Amino acid sequence: MALLMGVFSIYLMVKSAELPIGWIDEEGPGGGTWPFWLATIMLISCGGIIYNWFRKKGPIATSNKTYIEAHVLGDVAAVAVALIITVALFSFIGVYGALPLFLIFYIRFMGKHSWKLTAALTVGVPVVTFYFFEITLKIILPKGVTEPLFLPLYKMFL
Amino acid sequence: MLEILGLLAQGFVVVFEPQNLLLIVVGCTLGLFIGAMPGLGSVNGVAILLPLTFLVPPTGAVIFLAAIYYGAMYGGAISSIMLGIPGASTAVATTFDGRPLAKQGMADKALIGAAVASFVGGTISVVLFTFFAPPLAHVALVFGAPEEFALMMLAFATFVGLGGDDIFKTLFSIAIGLVLSAIGFDIISGEPRLVLWGITGFLHGVNFLVLAIGIYGIGEMLWTVEEHALGGGKSMLSDATVSVERTMTALKDLLRTWKSSVMGSLLGYFVGILPAAGATPGSLMAYGIAKQISNEPEKFGNGAIEGVVAPEAANNAASTGSMLPMLTLGIPGSPTTAILLGGMVIWGLEPGPLLFVDHSEFVWGLIASLYAANLVTVLINIAFIPVFIKVLKTPFTILAPIIFTLCLIGGYAPTQDMHDVWLMIVFGIVGYLMRKLDYPLAPAVLAIVLGPLAEPALRQSLIISEGSFMIFFERLYAGPIMVTALILLFLPVFKRVYDRIRKPRAPAEQ
Numbered sequence: 265m266a267l268l269m270g271v272f273s274i275y276l277m278v279k280s281a282e283l284p285i286g287w288i289d290e291e292g293p294g295g296g297t298w299p300f301w302l303a304t305i306m307l308i309s310c311g312g313i314i315y316n317w318f319r320k321k322g323p324i325a326t327s328n329k330t331y332i333e334a335h336v337l338g339d340v341a342a343v344a345v346a347l348i349i350t351v352a353l354f355s356f357i358g359v360y361g362a363l364p365l366f367l368i369f370y371i372r373f374m375g376k377h378s379w380k381l382t383a384a385l386t387v388g389v390p391v392v393t394f395y396f397f398e399i400t401l402k403i404i405l406p407k408g409v410t411e412p413l414f415l416p417l418y419k420m421f422l
Numbered sequence: 423m424l425e426i427l428g429l430l431a432q433g434f435v436v437v438f439e440p441q442n443l444l445l446i447v448v449g450c451t452l453g454l455f456i457g458a459m460p461g462l463g464s465v466n467g468v469a470i471l472l473p474l475t476f477l478v479p480p481t482g483a484v485i486f487l488a489a490i491y492y493g494a495m496y497g498g499a500i501s502s503i504m505l506g507i508p509g510a511s512t513a514v515a516t517t518f519d520g521r522p523l524a525k526q527g528m529a530d531k532a533l534i535g536a537a538v539a540s541f542v543g544g545t546i547s548v549v550l551f552t553f554f555a556p557p558l559a560h561v562a563l564v565f566g567a568p569e570e571f572a573l574m575m576l577a578f579a580t581f582v583g584l585g586g587d588d589i590f591k592t593l594f595s596i597a598i599g600l601v602l603s604a605i606g607f608d609i610i611s612g613e614p615r616l617v618l619w620g621i622t623g624f625l626h627g628v629n630f631l632v633l634a635i636g637i638y639g640i641g642e643m644l645w646t647v648e649e650h651a652l653g654g655g656k657s658m659l660s661d662a663t664v665s666v667e668r669t670m671t672a673l674k675d676l677l678r679t680w681k682s683s684v685m686g687s688l689l690g691y692f693v694g695i696l697p698a699a700g701a702t703p704g705s706l707m708a709y710g711i712a713k714q715i716s717n718e719p720e721k722f723g724n725g726a727i728e729g730v731v732a733p734e735a736a737n738n739a740a741s742t743g744s745m746l747p748m749l750t751l752g753i754p755g756s757p758t759t760a761i762l763l764g765g766m767v768i769w770g771l772e773p774g775p776l777l778f779v780d781h782s783e784f785v786w787g788l789i790a791s792l793y794a795a796n797l798v799t800v801l802i803n804i805a806f807i808p809v810f811i812k813v814l815k816t817p818f819t820i821l822a823p824i825i826f827t828l829c830l831i832g833g834y835a836p837t838q839d840m841h842d843v844w845l846m847i848v849f850g851i852v853g854y855l856m857r858k859l860d861y862p863l864a865p866a867v868l869a870i871v872l873g874p875l876a877e878p879a880l881r882q883s884l885i886i887s888e889g890s891f892m893i894f895f896e897r898l899y900a901g902p903i904m905v906t907a908l909i910l911l912f913l914p915v916f917k918r919v920y921d922r923i924r925k926p927r928a929p930a931e932q
Contacts (some may be wrong), residue, residue: 269594276601296615298877299604305597312590340644340653344851347640347826351843359831367823375819385820389827396474403476403835 270310276303342374358408363390426556429782433790436481436783443479445486446791453493457822458501458810463512464494464741465758466642466875469634470825473832476633480769481784485791487765488745491758492544492795495701495738496803499536499730503529510716511829512701512737515709519722519729526725531672533807534726537735538676539683541800543735547686547694547742548792555778555789559750561899562775566891570752570774572903576910577753580696581865583910591703591861599866602628603873621841630764630870631836632846637863638757639829640850643822645857650818670857675727682712682728683735690736694743695755701740708736742792744871749785750775752875764871773875907918 277300346369353362364386372382394417399404407414427789436442456467462767467490475483503520516536525530540818565573580595581587614625656816686708693704714720722729729881744755745762752773754760763773771781778785803810833846853863887893894904 269598281442296608298880299601299615301599302601304606306594309590309594309597311871313588313594315644316588316590336648336651340648340854340898343644343647343822343826347830347847351830351840351847354830354843355840362831363827366826370823370826371820374822378818381820385824389824393827393831397831397835402930403838405831405834 267310267314270307273303273306273310278297308375319342339374354406354408356408358410359405359413360390360394361408361410363393417419423553425550426509429556429786430552430790432783433788434793436620436787436805437485437790437794441478442482442485442787442791443794445482446489446795446798447802449486449489450493450795450802453490453495454497454500454799454803454806454810455493456639457492457494457497457499457513458813462494462499462642462646462825465634465756465761466638467491467494468758468761469631469638470828470832472631472634472761474836475765476768480771481768481787483765483769484762484784484788484922485795487762487793488788488791491741491762492738492792493799493802495544495741496537496540496799497810498737499540499734501809501814503532503536503730504811504814512705512740513733514702515705515733515737516730518709518725519724522723522725523727523730530668530807530834531727532855533676534669534672534804535676535679535730537800537803538673539679539686539731539734540678540738540803541796542683543687543690543738544742544792544796544799546684547691547739548789548796550691551746551792552789555746555750555785556747557689559775559778562751563779565751565775565899566898567879567886567896568897569903570906571876571879571883572894572900573751573753574872574879576907577747577868577872577901578814578865579907579910581862581868583913588725588860588862589914591859592865595862596869598632599869600873600876602633602866603630603870604877607876609874620929623873624841626837626839628845628870629836630761630867631768632833632842633849633870634764634851634867635829635833635851636846637867638711639825639832640847641830641853641857641863643825644850644854646818647822676731679728679731681715682708682732685711685734686716686732687739690739691743693736694740695746701737701744701756704740705733705737705745705903708732745788745792748773749777749788752777754868754871756880757867760864760868767874 346366350362350366353365367386367389368382371377371385372379393405397405424677437446450519451463452471453467456462457464465898468487471490472487472913475486495512499516499520501517502513503524504574506517506521506524520536522531523529562569581596582592603614604758605624606615608614686705686830689711690701690704690707693707694701709722709729712728713719715724716726718726741756741758744759746755748754748763752763752775754763766773771777771784829846829850831842833843834840836842857863883893893900
């Protein structure tokens, strides 16, 4: 982790250096100075973390606890992947296409609840979302290809 | 004194507007539910629900969020006592004696004790707050850019010196939060800055809410998914019998614990003011002291009601304490207040001492709402204990997808840009992995909120001094603050040197 973050810090340093990082007369420090030195602190910290790890100091390096148990990893990874897929689908089939799929996946397949409960929540959550965000707050959520289906609803409420 | 009471009365006028009163009741109830869920606490609630507040004016919005903050502090005790799982890290100390009490069939006594103690803690600290805040804000009015920057350094230094986490990991967390806040445009020259990988979405910067919901919403939920899977999905809910008669006896018993709750309140309040400390260490310390001053210390751990009362009073007092530096100095005292501060910026209010002058209605409305929120929460809490116990029976696999849904839409709502939703998912997953490696994440959230204030403060100071860092040490207020910050920053180093001197290679000589 520290190694990856170290590489990211170097990238940030280079990126910051695209703007002046030194002192400009009459103007003060250049625009890149602040992020540049912060990224440097990040890099130094990563160095420190790696050094401590090598000396086997600190609670992580000395503990025998496994990073994550194998049977738990499956659950966490499944949820993470499901979230990524859901967000990816937002742009294509819209929030109201992707959310029900996510809810069905989670409630029926992760939670093993009855189809009846699954159906109720799959319909209920998006309907509440629509009323609250789109009608009350006037925040239009991405619709993707389902856009035309919502035109009559907008006519009714907005 | 009289002036303060007058302003407070004006605040109550704001609070008693029907809309604000409704927001307090709804906020407290929501907060209680969120707090009662294992794993979710006030930070998570405030982060996930902040996007919902765009509907109401700033005063209503902050009252709503403060009510959630309060409610969650009360609610944390419920799952600590009933499940033996802390509802949030702030309620860890409550499990020590709350759980044994529940196992002995006295869950109702513990729950009522926790609620009443929270009320005492909340009320004492709000009174202290009312009289401390205006003078402090008055002093802070003369602060310029160097003082502001020194204060922010102090906030970050407390994380390094007192946070108790790995120093390098804390530093890393602070720096990455500040760098993320620098993305977008350079504030002085107006040039685009740090447009990572040329993705245009970074031009409008990284919204602090995206990081906050990523870490405290998505990341925390992934963490809970893991804990849930480890526990095999089973929960051990205690039974609680609640009746009016039992409640009255419990209340009578509580009168004898006043010492613990007052001590917890004072301790919690002052610990809460410190940026890095906050409610969790405050409540643990209160537990320790309650045990020391008790006549029967051996009862602690086996169901002493003082062991529930002291930490609960402390964690509520700390949540009020952490608002003091947020309102008067613009420096949040806890991750939750950091998110509140970020919210204030979104609502168009500039945090800092001027708030008391320019937006006195907002400030006093908030303070008065804390009094009201306290009373509302304790009443709702005691009246609905059976309901909360039912809520704890709701399977996690039903709550989780609903909370994830709120996170996804909450991440989209502020900017209405899919780029931010993606970023939030990345922060959530990376945040989860980092948390597994013991990286403290609260400093990063604090940093992304303070970043946009810290950079101009630093640059303006350096422009005033023509590049000399001595400006931070030469001024009346900035000097002592900066020196304190530096001492805290190097505290871990001093400690190590001190240990070496005291025990010069003792094991090697033997």
